[in-house]
Amino acid sequence: MTVALDKPRSPRRPAARRSNFEMISWLFMRISGVALVVLVLGHLFIMNIVDGGVHRIDFAFVAGRWASPFWQIWDLSMLWLAEIHGGNGLRTVINDYARKDSTRFWLKIMLYVSMVVILLLGTYVIFTFDPNISAN
Ligand code: HEM
Numbered sequence: 001m002t003v004a005l006d007k008p009r010s011p012r013r014p015a016a017r018r019s020n021f022e023m024i025s026w027l028f029m030r031i032s033g034v035a036l037v038v039l040v041l042g043h044l045f046i047m048n049i050v051d052g053g054v055h056r057i058d059f060a061f062v063a064g065r066w067a068s069p070f071w072q073i074w075d076l077s078m079l080w081l082a083e084i085h086g087g088n089g090l091r092t093v094i095n096d097y098a099r100k101d102s103t104r105f106w107l108k109i110m111l112y113v114s115m116v117v118i119l120l121l122g123t124y125v126i127f128t129f130d131p132n133i134s135a136n
Pocket of ligand 1: 029030032033034036037040082083085086087088089090092093
């Protein structure tokens with residue numbers, strides 16, 4: 001005797017078009033979120049609370065911090081993780097709320113362009129910061 005199962009009623013996409021992108025992006029939001037707790041709360045604590053907080057931040061303070069590869073890597077990780085985490089989060093918000101295809105398309109183009117500009121600019125500043133720059 002053979003037992004035949006009905007085909008599933010929900011439409012299936014062809015296998016070739018399936019990708020793990022949304023699953024990887026879901027996982028990335030959780031992992032980057034955990035890293036951001038440490039990076040962002042550490043940053044807030046150091047910049048705003050300990051040792052005089054925000055009042056001691058000036059050019060010399062920034063120059064002193066970025067002389068150390070540790071803080072360069074801290075700030076670089078925070079920049080990339082927050083930008084990609086925030087950008088990917090906004091991608092979800094746009095997908096959820098934009099009603100027209102064209103609105104969704106252009107909002108996402110603006111988002112991706114702003115992400116690339118901020119990532120490149122921020123990375124450039126961290127690595128090319130010159131503590132001996134003259135005022136004139
Ligand atoms: C402090 C550490 C953070 C943790 C633990 C965290 C965690 C998360 C998680 C787990 C999600 C996914 C929620 C979901 O899929 O429903 C999420 C979404 C999001 N996160 Fe964060 N996040 C943090 C920091 C940030 C920062 C610094 C930004 C901005 C740069 C940001 C912007 C967003 C946005 C825009 C979304 C999408 C919201 C939505 O889907 O409604 N998050 N966050």
